[in-house]
Amino acid sequence: MPLWVTFWGTRGSIPVSLDCASVRDKLADAIVAASGKGLDTQEKARAWVDTELDFAVSHTFGGNSACVQLDAGDGEYVLCDLGSGVRAFGNHVFRRDGPAKRNVFHVFQSHLHWDHIMGFPFFGPAYVPGNRIRIYGCHPNLEEALRRQQDPPSFPVPFDSLAASIEFVTLQPGRSYDIAGWSVTARLQNHSGDSYGYRFVRDDRIIVYSTDSEHRLDVPDEVEGAATFFADADLVIFDAMYSLADAVSVKEDWGHSSNVVAVELCQLANAKHLVLFHHEPANDDEDIARIWQETLRYEEISRTGQALRVSAAYDGLEIEL
Amino acid sequence: MQVSQERYGDALVLTPVGRIDNSSTDGLRAELQAHLANCRDGGDRLVLDFSKVDYISSVGLRILMLAAKQVREQGGSIVIAALQPVVQEIFEISRFKLMFQCFGTVREALAKLSATALAAYDSARGA
Numbered sequence: 001m002p003l004w005v006t007f008w009g010t011r012g013s014i015p016v017s018l019d020c021a022s023v024r025d026k027l028a029d030a031i032v033a034a035s036g037k038g039l040d041t042q043e044k045a046r047a048w049v050d051t052e053l054d055f056a057v058s059h060t061f062g063g064n065s066a067c068v069q070l071d072a073g074d075g076e077y078v079l080c081d082l083g084s085g086v087r088a089f090g091n092h093v094f095r096r097d098g099p100a101k102r103n104v105f106h107v108f109q110s111h112l113h114w115d116h117i118m119g120f121p122f123f124g125p126a127y128v129p130g131n132r133i134r135i136y137g138c139h140p141n142l143e144e145a146l147r148r149q150q151d152p153p154s155f156p157v158p159f160d161s162l163a164a165s166i167e168f169v170t171l172q173p174g175r176s177y178d179i180a181g182w183s184v185t186a187r188l189q190n191h192s193g194d195s196y197g198y199r200f201v202r203d204d205r206i207i208v209y210s211t212d213s214e215h216r217l218d219v220p221d222e223v224e225g226a227a228t229f230f231a232d233a234d235l236v237i238f239d240a241m242y243s244l245a246d247a248v249s250v251k252e253d254w255g256h257s258s259n260v261v262a263v264e265l266c267q268l269a270n271a272k273h274l275v276l277f278h279h280e281p282a283n284d285d286e287d288i289a290r291i292w293q294e295t296l297r298y299e300e301i302s303r304t305g306q307a308l309r310v311s312a313a314y315d316g317l318e319i320e321l
Numbered sequence: 322m323q324v325s326q327e328r329y330g331d332a333l334v335l336t337p338v339g340r341i342d343n344s345s346t347d348g349l350r351a352e353l354q355a356h357l358a359n360c361r362d363g364g365d366r367l368v369l370d371f372s373k374v375d376y377i378s379s380v381g382l383r384i385l386m387l388a389a390k391q392v393r394e395q396g397g398s399i400v401i402a403a404l405q406p407v408v409q410e411i412f413e414i415s416r417f418k419l420m421f422q423c424f425g426t427v428r429e430a431l432a433k434l435s436a437t438a439l440a441a442y443d444s445a446r447g448a
Contacts, residue, residue, distance in 0.1 A: 217343070218380045243416035248383045249390070260379050260415050294414040301407055302378070 003205055003321040004071040005235060008092075009064030009085020010313040012212075012241045012256070012278035013115050018060045022284065029057045056289035061279055062315030064088060065115040066211055068237060072202060076104045076180045080198060080209045080237075082135075082146075085315060086119035093125055102130035106180045109137035110211050111195035112145035120146060121155050131164035136171050136179070138186050138196045143168040171196075187229045189213035190222070191255035199229055205321050206232060208271075211239040211278045214247070215257045215265055223268070230269035234321050237313070238262040240276040240295070259295040266308050267299075273309040274299075275319070288312055322348035326356075329445065332431055332438035333360075334402075336370040341381035349381060353388045362396030366434040370427050372403035382417055389421065402430040 009015075033053060039045040049058045067085030070078040077093070079086065093103065103125060110116055125131045135142065146168075147159040171177060173186045173196060183201040188194060190213060197210035208230050216222050230236055241256040259276055266274045276295060279288050292312035299308050311317070322345035323338040333356055341349055360367045369385070377385075385401075392399040400422040404412060412418040424430040431439045 217378075218346075218383055223343075244379055244382060245386070245416035245420050248379075248386045249420065258379070258415070260382075264379055297410065298414050301376070301411065 001073060001203065003202065003207075004069075004073075005207060005237075005319045005321065006069040006071060006089075007067075007085075007275075007277075007313045007315060007317040008069060008089040009067035009081075009083040009119070010062050010277055010279060010315055010317070011065055011281060012239070013065070013281050015065050015084045015115075016063065016281045018285075022060075026057050026285075029054075033057070054289075056285040059314055060285050061288045061312065064315055065118060066110070066278060067119060068209060070182070070200060070207060072181055074181055076106060078180050078182065078200075079105065079107045081110055081116045081211070082107060082118075082120040082123065083116050084119040084122070087122040087124075088315070090122070090124035090126075102128070103132075104180075105131070105133045107133065107135045108184065108186075108198050108209070109135060109139070109142060110189075110197070110209070111191060111193060112137070112139055112142065113193070113212070114149070116212070117145055117149060121150050121157065126162045126164045126166070129163040133164050133166045134169055135166065136169045136184075138171050138173050138188070139194065140170065142170065185229075187225070190216065195255070197229060199233075205234045207321070208233045208236045210237065212255060213239055213257060214253070214255045215261050217261055217264060223265075226265055227269040230265060230271050233266075233269065233271040233273075235273045235275065235319060236262075236266050236269075236271045237275045237277045238266070239278040240291075241278050241280045243291075259291055260298055263295060263299050263302060263308065263310070267302060267304065270305065271308065272306075273311065273319070275317075276310070276312045279313070322346075322352070324349065324352040328441075329431060329439075330437035330441035331364075331435050332366040332368055332441075334368045334370050334427055334431075336373055338373040339375065341374055341377040343378060343380055346378075346380045346384055350384050353384065357388055357391050357395075360392045360395065360397040360399060364395075364397060366431075366438060367392065367397070367399040368427055368430045368434070369399070369401045370403055371401055371405065371408055372427075374408055375405060377408055377411055379415070382411075382415055385417070386420065398434055400424060400430050400434065402427045 064085035065083030066081040068080040150159040185199045186196040195212040200207040240259040244258040244260040247258045325336045359365045402424045
């Protein structure tokens with residue numbers, strides 16, 4: 001049975017919207033690129049956009065802050081993080097299931113920084129009686145963080161007014177849990193206030209969600225621990241927010257990693273597919289597309305074993321495993 | 322890792338050889354450490370000749386960053402010369418190109434750092 005991973009929010013630190021000037025530039029670039037192509041129907045134009053137009057022009061990386069869905073097609077929803085992307089996910093659930101269906105949602109929180117919880121007050125299914133939401137995490141103040149952001153004067157609807165049944169479940173890092181058909185293990189990561197990565201295993205397929213983590217490859221224990229956690233993963237969703245130069249200089253100890261470390265760690269762990277995630281908000285689509293291409297090249301340069309597939313996450317990206 | 326050294330006046334040229342990755346960075350760190358204390362204002366200028374380096378990993382780059390940080394705090398100079406095409410790509414991908422002064426050749430680096438060192442270099446080569 002196929003597993004799907006859908007990215008609802010991929011930006012780091014704060015949501016970023018495409019502004020008017022950027023849309024105008026993309027349109028102008030596309031019109032120039034399309035000249036002489038004979039694109040006189042919607043079908044021809046769409047096909048050309050999908051296959052030939054430069055990715056940074058035809059797409060935007062977004063967008064919303066962290067929210068990723070793991071879908072095994074068995075009816076219960078599984079998410080990582082409640083960034084602003086969870087609002088779009090909630091709307092998707094309403095469209096797909098209609099107003100009458102009651103659902104169960106399992107949410108794994110990497111940590112409690114604002115960009116990873118800010119979407120919850122706008123998560124429509126939380127307002128629907130009969131829905132069940134179980135929020136898992138390793139931080140002891142998990143519930144407090146979710147409640148506090150809806151306290152006055154920050155938000156008009158208090159947490160206790162949410163009509164869904166909401167439970168908080170504290171996990172122990174290093175211990176394996178069977179949740180919603182997945183075997184899930186959390187691992188402590190290096191980030192201000194701590195963060196936790198999650199390794200999900202189901203039907204011999206492995207997905208690692210490792211965001212907001214500063215991986216230090218000069219520390220042998222850290223390398224060994226991370227490589228074991230990532231071992232043989234089919235998909236690694238990795239915080240590649242900074243350049244390596246920034247990550248080891250002015251932004252050292254800021255709690256994020258780079259594309260270069262992402263590739264090296266995945267190669268060491270024999271992972272199959274790396275997804276660059278938690279994009280730096282200062283980077284525009286062209287910047288992220290360039291970082292993606294450079295990462296592909298670095299993977300070629302540093303490869304010693306099997307090829308590692310590399311993608312750059314964007315809001316709406318779906319990956320089948 | 323093998324690192325050869327040559328002195329030209331008030332400049333020291335260190336030439337590492339081979340891949341700089343997790344298995345060789347301890348050697349590079351030790352070689353650099355032996356010379357960093359003298360790389361200060363009024364002391365040695367340091368040129369890292371990368372003409373014989375064919376790969377450098379993130380750990381190796383971090384060692385360069387730490388060395389540069391120490392040297393700059395001491396008021397000294399450390400530059401890189403003769404990056405080979407693949408390593409030059411790595412410097413660009415990692416944005417280390419923005420953190421270091423990189424020169425096409427050792428001679429160009431010495432010309433920037435010290436007239437005395439350049440004269441010694443040219444003299445050693447019969448120029």
